[in-house]
Amino acid sequence: MEHGSLSHNGESHIISSDLGGRRGGWITFPFIAGAVAGLTIAAGAWLSNLIVFLIQEFNVNSIDAAQISNIANGCSSFFPVIGAIIADSFFGSFSVITVSSCISLLGLVLFTSTVTLDSLKPQPCVSGSELCEPTSNIQYAILYTALALASIGLGGTRFTLATMGANQFDKPKSQASFFNWYFFSIYTASVVGLTVIVYVEDNVGWKWGFGIGGIANIIGLAIFVSGTRFYCFDKPKGSPFVGLARVVVASARKRNLQISSESKDYCYHGDQGMTDMAVATPSKSIRFLNRAAQNVEGDVKPDGSIAKPWRVCTVQQVEDFKTLIRIMPLWSTSIFLATPIGVTSSLAILQALNMDRHLGPHFKIPASSVVVIVLTSNSISLSVIDRFLCPAWQKLTGRFPTPLQRIGLGHVLNVLGMAAAALVESKRLNIAQHHSGDNAPMSVLWLFPQLVFVGIGEAFHFPGQISLYYQEFPVSLKSTSTAMISLVVGIAFYLSTGLIDLVQRFTSWLPDNIDNGKADNVYWMLVVIGVVNFGYYLVCAKLYKYQNVKGTGGNPDSDCDK
Template sequence: MEPKKSQNNIVFIKHSKRGGWTTTPFILGSVLTLTMTSGGLIGNLIVYLITKYNVKSIDATQLFNVVIGCMSLFPIVGAILTDSYYGSFAVIAVFSFVSLLGITLMTLTASLPSLRPPPCTNKLLPCESPSKLQYGVLYAILGLACIGIGGTRFTIATMGADQFEEDSNSIAIYFSWHFFMFYVATVISTTVIIYVQDNVSWTVGFGICVVCNIVGVILFLSGRKFYRKSRTKGSPFTGIARVITAAVRKRKVSSANHQYNYDINDKSTTIPSNSFRFLNHGALKIESDDLKTRTWSLSTVQEVEDLKTLIKIVPLWSSSVMLSASIGMFSNFVILQALTMDRHLGGSTFQIPSSSFLSLDVLATCITICLLDRLIFPMWQKLTGWSLAPLQIIGLGHVLNVAALVASAIVEIQRLHAARDHHLTGLSMATTAIVPFSALWLLFPLTILGISQAFLFPGQISLYYQEFPTSLRSTSSAMISVIVAIGFYLSTAITGLIRKNTRWLQDDINDGRLDIVYWVLAAIGVVNFGYFLVCAKMFKHKLDKQDQTLDNVSSS
């Protein structure tokens, strides 16, 4: 067994019996069960808040957005801990136990009535709100869940990819299977578990999540002898900070009579690229620099190029923030729409849980990923001789997202017409009246949204994994989560702004104009797509950057 120095910050331990596809049953099994845990906890949270905590509908969606935002921020914390200090295995193990604690305590809120306000029995009277203590307990539990679920979600994705060699095509295949398992687990949690919560018992439903979490922990720990482990070598962010500090200190130093400090292992790059030339000063060697010890006055060329890569990718990354915000608002409003629609299948007494409608979105994503990976992309490459780049795949996701919002607006217009035709608007009731309009119409926008996400998220994680510096691989995967976090926080702010300045969003959505909200989001999506096209046009891939650097070397 010998170390393999393939990354700046992480030294992989090379072992003939470790890594590869042998590890995937343990990793993907953990992804399946841990995702079922998070889906069962979060997927029906809006309904749980409305029915058990007497929270008003729009307030419940805003609280849900905050929870998702927090849950999506913690992956970046997990990524930093992984890349800088403890490695993937330790971080995933610890955070999965925190997740288990959170879901166990959530089960207690369902089983102990003292932790919730009294049930709302009279629909004509206002319901009693939770006490400060009850809110405090709920927030603490949701905080633990955010830390536990967020800390494992994208760290485990990167750990799975790290089991393969960097030049192996297996990484792309692994990511496809990872997202497939993720979406399959989401479908199971948003159908089976949510059905149990709505029709059997919330305690039993959350209890199933506890069992899933325990199984996930056991599966993950069982594969510890097969994982390709890594030793961390300090924070890569320290090197980035060193570049900025050194560049500022040497801003007046001319590069004419000085050499650049480059890594011994970096044989292809001896001078930095021409972009963001100011940062190149950080790698200039002067007489006062001590090359034997790392100081804050000298960085390496590789550290300079890593920082440039991050700067170049930020505009492209930011184009997905508004996209995430619209997806968050769409998902929340679909649940509120389903709560007010006829959810029966035909003439049967079976009623689909409102939160389970989101499984249609996830199911469409699963099917689309399989078709893209096994049929459409190979056929496209065979017919044209070239494959779609990640940016092109993401662009298709933008277009389909706008189409989903347009379809949602059309469905909502028809739902409001049915509500007015049956005189279900303007009623003073604690809950919204059910409109005799089939909730199955939501299938169309949800399917389009699911197809769009099959293009968006795998395309984004593939792009960032390829383009980010190798020392920030875990961070690159977590960047998707940061997009989701900022997007959901932004959706909370947008929802609050709309409520404050218009009457489009009412607690009784039969009295509002949710269709106008969808049209506004679609218009914003069109503008955001234009911004994405500009960013994609200006973006320089890592390969282009290396070619440019080599040209600089030859010309010098």
């Protein structure tokens, strides 16, 4: 982060308006940060404690509750990509954020209704009995509607806010500084959601927790809208994915065309900043795609404009598509890097429910709050990396660590975290299976090392991935590049759900009561997956060549995260 980056640094967009005032720049950050904080706290009210909520209020067994939580996390991570596409293509970021905030509020209203009106939830299980009143179809319908609305609302705000905030700046270094402060706001608000609100839900009442979340949602929306007169608004320019789809269609339709080596045979109309055809000659890699930009009779009008958009596209669109193909193997390694995190976040909560969570005689840690250790270690690690490790690395090597190096270290730390989790769970099961009741429960503090490893690992690989995608993605996809991490997390949560389902189907490692299972074997399985995935990552990283060398290292003025 830049020192004094929140002060006015003279960078703001100046546009003509009736007010004659300045728009954009750091003056917009308090409104963006306030909205992020409010909406993140609102999301924490339902998402952070969802497993416990389903078990206690809807009589869902523990493994099924973990699966539903993973699906909800996956949806919340998929929707940002959809929100980014809608914002870029049709309505703009401001409209998508405003509408999504209202949808999020509706979801919280439904959640509050389920714990306020007895008819919207089943009666609690009889103490000491395994007989529980089944949940009705109407009750499930209300629950899943609340989950869907809240997930859509969260998905349409979080990364769209990041894109809108970054669009308030012109200089890449200011954008990088904005992202640092932006994620700091998210982490801080997430800690509040995982501690204060979860504590209120567990000890005061669910309706109070959901109510606080609803109020935070309203405040966040109000703060965001109040900054309207300071924002720069980017007009939707159509989805860049349409251009990429045209590459696939056009190359398929021209699959029998002889590839030309003459630059004059290719279409350059609409390629911005390309005045020299020789510079824009299609690259020789993945040559079959070059057909998509090759002109044939009737493709181009006499004035040079494209007559048949789905038969020919520009050279730049072809090169953009090639760039995505080159980076996809690296991107795929991130999916299997995030999948163990999804499994761990669910299992850690189930472990905590069966452990001694007392700190002193009067305070008991809410089970869902143990995940705050990941966020805390992540935030601390980000500061240490930014202020100490990166400068030290530069002094030793003469350059900043590259995104690929940071991601690689994240892989290693993630594997270590899974190994620590396996060892701790083995010890916990040994104690649980040899001591009946609560005579000798294991302290929840034993979960901290594995969560710290995961948090430190995230501090390396998630920012490294964001830096890589933002640096390497085509200009037309810069906004979408920030949502790629969300897409990774979404796919990973669905894979973790499928993985747990497979484990339940073919093994006895994860029964409803994990004290009777072998969850340590699940962690060891994740260690093996992590090691194999790390080997795959090393191969992909070795073969990958940076498309945008500037900022990858060696430039003393470049930001550490670039």
